[in-house]
Amino acid sequence: MPKNAVVVGGGIGGLAAAIALRRIGWTATVLERAPELGELGAGMSQSPNALRALAELGVADQARAVGVPFHGVFNLRTPSGGHIARALPGTASPLLGFHRADLHRVLMDALPAGWVRAGAQVTAVRQGADEATVSCGAEEWAADLVVAADGVRSTVRHLLWPEAPGPRFWGNTVWRGVARAEGVDAGMTLGRGRYFLTMPVGRGRVYWALGAHADRSGVRYEDELAEVRRRVHRWHDPIERLLDATPPEAVLHHDITDLDPLDGYVRGRVVLLGDAAHAMHPDMAQGAAQSLEDAVVLAAALAEAGDVPEALARYDERRRPRTQAIVEQARAKGLASTSGNAVGYQLRTLAVRMVPSSRWPTLAARALAPVWDWRPPRLPR
Ligand SMILES: Cc1cc2nc3c(=O)[nH]c(=O)nc-3n(C[C@H](O)[C@H](O)[C@H](O)COP(=O)(O)OP(=O)(O)OC[C@H]3O[C@@H](n4cnc5c(N)ncnc54)[C@H](O)[C@@H]3O)c2cc1C
Incomplete structure (x- = not known):
């Protein structure tokens, strides 16, 4: 009998975990509380480490087919439109931009029919000696392993x-949307206390995000798109054009929270994966990337260890230091990107200007090497 897992949550992390488990000969049932499967109408980038994890999951070609190469990290502008760094023609970017729904679909398509159950909200978990059981309405699911990717x-x-503290708000909030537009480059505009990001995500769609400081969480506006417009009033083209082409009802507004470091990602036969374990600020673009890494490392540990508890101990040991260090880095970067401090802003833009644009690809790759250079363990074929 193959071993079996219940995966709680059908986001990118949960689906990746199910694919990874399947690759090592397990079966899995993914329980997703949303009545329909899918992802938010927004974009994301994936870096080389994530693309290697996707390759190990066997979906590299499918992901590349829906991803868009972009140079966003090197196109930096001020609100009036002046470039402080520019992506030069011919410079290669190791990043791919995705519409989230497209990447989610790639992962869904890699799973056998019937592995994912929508409308299934897990409300309780029970540990046994050799299995764990989750409750979902009147139904119970017992498994050798429960992966919490919720x-x-x-x-x-x-x-x-x-005993673990809940998600922590540090003062960052973000609006996101997807507009139909042609000829828009990836890039970031740095304002004081806010930034505006653009990223082509294929088929004539451009993802945009406005990140800003917020004194408190939970503040919402009757017309979120109007609030975005107000905050980037008179910023350079194509910002207004993108906002004009965004359906107001499709604008997403979220406060950013992250998690303080947990002292372990494992309790008995239950393991945390993705944001459930290490939610982070989006500023390193690593949240989903780390959940993909988690999935591959978890499956590799299960394939190589003698039993499930030993495998989970290895997963914890391999994933915790790395992911918790990235949470900390992302938080620092996130807070700097929305700091309203005038001197800090001037110094930041000055520092960027002093570096010739031709050097950005090398410098970025060097600075991000500890994150981007990660290599996945090989999963047995
Ligand atoms: C503004 C922003 C930009 C970002 N940009 C990037 C980026 O460029 N690159 C990147 O790698 N990451 C990015 N991220 C981070 C990324 O979105 C998350 O890290 C990633 O989606 C986490 O995936 P997950 O599967 O762990 O969790 P989620 O995507 O949150 O999925 C959890 C799933 O579990 C379900 N669920 C919850 N509770 C239950 C329950 N009780 N029972 C059953 N199901 C349940 C939920 O409905 C959901 O579908 C960004 C995040 C934000 C906010």
Whole structure:
């Protein structure tokens, strides 16, 4: 009998975990509380480490087919439109931009029919000696392993790590949208206390995001798109054009929270993965990337260890230091990117200007090497 897992959450992390488990001969059932499967209407980038994890999951070609290469990290502008760094023609970018729904679909398509159940909200978890059981309405699911990939507000973490503090708000909020537009480059405009990001995500769509400082969480506006417009009033083209082409009802507004370091990602036969374990600020573009890494490392540990507890101990040991260091880096970067401090802003833009644009690809690759250079363990074929 193959071993079996229940995966709580059908986001990018949960689906990746199910694919990884399948590759090592396990079966898995993914329980997703949303009535329909899918991802938010927004974009994301994936870096070389994530692309290697996708390759190990066997979906590299499918992901590349829907991803768009871009140079966003090197196109930096001020609100009036002046370039402080420019992506030079011919410079290669190791990043791919995705519409989230496209990447989610690639992962869904890699799973056998019937492995993912929508409308299934997990409300309780019970540990046994050789298995763990989750409850979902009147149904119960027992498994050799429960993978909790249920996001930053994880129910499973709340139930099994009751002492752990919840998600923490540090003062960042972000609006996101997708507009139909042609000829828009990837890039970032740095304002004081806010930034505006653009990223082509294929088929004539451009993802944009406005990140800003917020004194408190939970502040919402009757017309979120109007609020975005107000905050980037008179910023350079194509910002207004993108906002004009964005359906107001499709604008997403989220406060950013992250997790303080947990002292372990494993309790018995339950393991945390993705945002449930290490939610982070988006400023390193590593949240989903790290969940892909988690999935591959978890499956590799299960394939090589003698039993499930030993495998989970290895997963914890391999994933915790790396992911928690990235949470910290992302937080520092996130807070700097929305700092309203005038001197800090001038110094930051000055520092960028002093570096010739031709050097950005090398410098970025060097600075991000500890994150981007990660190599996945090989999963047995
Ligand atoms: C503005 C922004 C930009 C970002 N940009 C990037 C980027 O460029 N690159 C990148 O790699 N990452 C990025 N991220 C981070 C990325 O979105 C997350 O890290 C990633 O989506 C986490 O995936 P996950 O599967 O762990 O969690 P989620 O995507 O949150 O999925 C959790 C799933 O579990 C389900 N669920 C929750 N509770 C239950 C329950 N009790 N029972 C059943 N199901 C349940 C939820 O409905 C959800 O579908 C960004 C995040 C933000 C906010």
